Structure formats: structure tokens, C-alpha cells
Amino acid sequence: MTMRFRRLMLVLGMTILFMQAVFMPVGMVYAETTMDTEENKPVELPPMTNYLKHEQISKPRFFFTRSRIQGTAKEPLQVTFFSDQEVSEARVFLPEEATLLKDQLSTGLSVEEGAQPNEWIIQSQRAQNTFVLPLVVEKAGNYELSVEETTAHLDISEQEETSDETSVEETEPFDDNPSKNKQEQQINEKNQIISEVDKKDFVSDDFNTTITRDNFLNYFGLSGSASVNGNIVTLTEARNSQTGSMYLKNKIDSTYPFILTGKVFLGRNSNSADGIGFGFHKDSPDSIGLTGSGFGLANLTDIFGFKLDTYYNRTNYYPIRPDPINTGAFGSFVYMDGEWFTSYTGNDAPARSISRPSGLWRDIRIMLSEESILRIEYEDMVWEMKIPTILDDSNLSFLVSASTGAVNALQQFEFESFQYSRENTTVVVNYIDDNGNNISASKEIDGLIGDEYQTEPKEISGFTLKEIPENACGIFKEEEQVVNYIYTKDLVEPVDPLDPEIEVDPENPPELPEDQGTLSIDFISSFNFGAQTISAQNKRYYAQPQRLLNKDATVNETEKRPNYIQVSDRRSENERKGWTLAVTQNSQFTDRQDNQLRGARLLLNNQQFASVQENGEPMLQNQDGAVLIPEQKTPLVTASDGQGAGTWVYRFGDEKNAGESVALEVPPTADPRATTYQTSLTWELSAVPDN
DSSP: OEEEEOOOOOOBEETTTOOSOOOOOOOOEEEEOOOOOOOOOOOOOOOOOOHHHHHHHHOOOEEESOSEEEEETTSEEEEEEEEEEEEEEEEEEOOTTEEEOGGGSOTTEEEEEOSSTTEEEEEEEEEEEEEEEEEEESSOEEEEEEETTEEEEEEEEOOOTTOOOOOTTSOOOOOOOGGGOHHHHHHHHHHSOOOSOOGGGGOOTTOOEEEETTTGGGTEEEEETOEEETTEEEEEOSOSSOEEEEEESSOBOTTSOEEEEEEEEOOSSSSOOOEEEEEEESSOTTOOOOSGGGTTTTTSTTOEEEEEEOSOOOSOBTTBOOOSOOSSOEEEEEEEETTEEEEOOOTTSOOEEOOOOOSOEEEEEEEEOTTOEEEEEETTEEEEEEOOGGGOOSOBEEEEEEEOSSSOOOEEEEEEEEEEOOOEEEEEEEEEETTSOEEEEEEEEEEETTSEEEOOOOOOTTEEEEEOOTTSEEEOOSSOEEEEEEEEESSOOOEETTEEEEEOOBSSOOOOOSOOOSEEEEEEOOOOOOEEOOOSSOEEEEOOOEEEEOTTSOEEEEEEEOEEEEEEEOOOTTTOOOEEEEEEEOSOOBOTTOOBOTTOEEEEOSEEEEOSOSSOOOEESOTTOEEEOTTSEEEEEEEOTTOSOEEEEEEEOOTTTGGGSEEEEEOGGGOOOSSOBBOOEEEEEEEOOOO
């Protein structure tokens, strides 16, 4: 693209003939933004192989349920990891202090030592997504455990001397006395045996959201082994060591009521495991807990919920305590008692037996009241309990989850409806310039958490939108979000070459086109040498400094500035690769009869930069000054990638030597006459092309 600028006519008058101010005729100066391109002949390429597909097949991605796993020295620890596709083998690196408990591996799993130190190859008879490693770490400390290229951190604490826990292979009766458990005491104090609470407490006129089977995937996500078909969510297939969940995408407040209605499928027969859980926690919504007796709930931060347990766990198997009922399937509230996943056994909300899995779908309702009382309705039974005070929070995650261990089952949840109240939140839309200044009134958009929002740019006179921000459209979140539409000024005003923070009105500004774009020349000084006397010696004449105008457009005789060129690069970062500035003296100095000032040279000395930018200064091509040769382009400034962003002043001199920096050197052989000499300059501003 060629950009036309005013040509600067340099005038040399002779005071021998007359003593008067010489008016400087002004022509046009040209500047160009150029980019070199090379046209190549098209070459026919062979068919392309879908390497992405091969990559996905050959390199599954592994991940842990949590990036930090806590445990106790010399006590069994279960580490669960997943693969994004079914695999039969995984390479694991354990810390030297860890011992793999081979005899406690899930059925169908085996291990063998790898070729590298502390490397183990985990093998499964059947390809699967979930693997559980039983470990013991001998010493307290912080360790790393990795699966392929994924790493988790083990935080192992010292074993408490007062601990009476037995090893995983031992069996101990479960002490169901709630007075021994601090959290159960807290729950009892809050609960005081809530019985037969009126259902009206769980029905609210303030529900502002009703999710149906047709749109529930807009509000709920899937994690782990979960999949969906219509409104039926398969949490686990009939495979070992799986855990899957359906989670509410946005977090909720424990004082905002809700009602979840649906059906559960716990398995085809009585030999099904392990069951389905419902819970609140403080981790990210898509987090999921342990497999087996963990129900996808165990180890989530401050978890509190309810489980339909179909498989009896009789022993302490860290971090899971034994079940309180050994006569079949049962329902109970669950929580984390320190590091242990525990069933609640208080008399106010005891565990109760339920029907064993038999291939039937059964109705269930999960309800939360404004008083934070959680109510479960299942098989004509009701469980009610106040959520612990530790979860008196407006930032809770909610999930429906299931798990399998050494025994498995097809476990599903049929979604019917979910009524709840969501908080309002705000998206603030700003319209700003490159420097972050507001150029139009901001706008606020209110909406419910989880809903979609959409913003629009404004048409602002004198400004051009730089780009659409990435979050122009999105989802309302708990925290306030800010959308910034950034605009560039169509024409950048000249700034003071000695103080670039201040805009000025220079004398004799060039007439600049309005379509320069975001890489532009904003101002070029005219070099005026005034009226001079003829000399028989080698003579150097200096251009007059740049003068400024007053507010009434009159010349300010006291304010003088260095002559300068102002360049602005307002391109977006991905488009900005640098720029160059060059100048061409189109001809030797001549008079109106085309008599040349032979041998005369134009010198640009005391080159300096000024900008409000703190870094990214461009580079001078001629450190000791530039000498212009007629009809030859002279490079002056180069801004490499990462340099020259924003507005930069390229000036000749400062407040001390502004009048001695642009010089015209005339030798005695030039044979000057008493006339006016002039030439024109073409300034070229070029974008550096992509490599």
C-alpha cells in the first residue's frame, strides 16, 4: 500500500540580493508501507495422512484425579489415575521410598519392573480407563509420582503415635458412636434430630432456573468414565476400577434451595458394586474422587453427601472406613473425617437398608432447603441432615457420581429435572484506546451464573476497532468478568518531541491521508534553511528548529523543538513483526532553472528517540548520522520484532542543539547563485514481513 505524504521542500535563499524572509514552497512527500512477496508455482502434493488420528491412538493421555495426593507414612495409600482412552498397559515411576502392594492390586492387574530405576509397567488383562495403585510410603515427605508424562505430588505426613488403625489386611469393628467424631458432634448440634420436616421447606418460590431432560447438558458436565445417551447418564460401565460423574457446571450457594429429580440404576443383580453418590465439595466442579468404595466422592475437599452403597466394605482401607451395615445395600450420609471417608451413623440420620440391585430403575429426589438441610427421598424412606458449617459457602460444587472396584456394575442416572436458584452476576464491557483510556461509556450486562452472554463493539467516531476480544461471548461466572474492546485512533496527533506525553500543534504540518491504517507516519518536519549568504568556502547551513502553534494558530516564537518524524505502530501483537523507516532525496538541490547545487549534501545528525513506551526502542541504521545521497534510498531506523510498538519520535537533536542537527553542506565548487534552491524527500515506512 502506498501512502502519500507532503513533500518537504528545502529552500536556500541568498541574502546578497535581498534581505527578507523567504517563504518555503511545499510539495508532496511520499511514504510507503511495503512487503516483499515471491510468487511460487503450485506443486501437487501427495495425499496427506491423518497423523492426528494415529497420534491419538498411539499416545493416550493420562491424568490424576488430583494433582496433590495426601497420605500417611507406613499406611496404605490408593493412587488413582485415568486414561482418555482404554489401554492395557501404563508406565509408572514411583518414588524410591514407595512400595507397590502387589497383593492388593485389582483383579486382572499385574505389574513388572521396568528397565529404568523405580519404573513399573502396569498391565491389565482387559483394556480400561481407570487404574488404582495401592502403595505404602515409608517416610514422611514430599514426593513425585508420574504416569507417562503426567506427574502428581505425594504429600506424606508422619504417622500419629496415638493411631489405633490396623493394616488394610486386618478387620476391625466399626465404632458407630458419634461422640467420637468431631464433625458428627457438630452435625448433631446443628441437626438436633431433624425428623418429619415439612416438605414445604424444600419448595421455593424463588427458583429461577428449571433444567429439563432436554437441556440438562447445557448445565451439567461429565467427568471420568461417564457418558450420556439422551437423558440417561451412564456413570460406570460393568468394568472394574471406574469412576464417573455428572456435575453441575456452575457452583452454588448452600442456602439456595434446589430439587433434583431422577431415577437410579444400581446394577443388574446383588453382586453389583459399588453404588451411586451425591455430594457437595469445594474443588473445581469437574473434580472426581476415588474408585471402589470411594464412590467418586472420597478425597474431594470437605466432601459431604449421600451414597446408595451396594457392596459391603468390612475393613479400614485407607482412606475409606468400613461400612456400618453388613446385611446388604444401604443408604447413608458421607463425609471426610480428616483423611478418612466415613459413613454417618448418628441416630438423627442413621444408615438404612435399601433394596439390593435387581435390574430395576428406582425413583430418587435430592432436595436442599434454604436452611441448608439436605433431604433424600428413596424407596419411601427419607434421610435429612443439615449441611456441616464448613460448607456454609456460596462456592460449592455439586455432583452425582458412581464407582466400581474389584467388583463392578452398570450404574446409571436418569435425569428428569433440576430446579434451583442461581445468583446474578455482571459482565463489564469497556471501550478503550491503546493506552487503556476509556473512549466511550462502559456497559454492564447482568445475568444468571451459567447462562450465556454476548457483547457487541461500538462504532466510535475517529477510532477503529483493533480486534474482537476472546471473551466477547461466553458464560456468566461467579466472579465479575471484564470485556475490553480496544480501539486505535484513526489519526494519531503529533506529540512534543521533547515530552511525548503531551500532544502539540506543530507549524507546517503535512497533509496526511486518513487511510494509513495502524502503521502510520503521524508527522514530518519541514526542513527550512532560511536565507543565507553566498560563501566561497566550504559552508554548512542548519535547518531552523520545529516551531509550535498557539491555541489561536499563531506561531509561538519562544517554543522551539528539534525537527522530527513521528511513527505509530498500533497493530495487534500477532500482526506486529517490526518496521523500517527510510528516506530518499529525490534530486540534488536545484533552482527554478534546474541549476544544481553541485556536491551539496544533506546531513541528519544527533539522532535520538523519544516515546512514552518504557522499552522496545527501535535501532538506528547510522549511529554517527545519516548522509543523504540524491536519488538513493537511505535506511534510517529499524524496529525488529518486539520493538517500535506504540508511538515513537525520531528526532534530530534536543533542546540544546535542535538548531544544529539538520545540516546542508555546500562546497565552494557548488558555485551557488543568488536564488532559491530546493529538493524533495520521499519517506518510506515499511512493515517487516513474516518470516
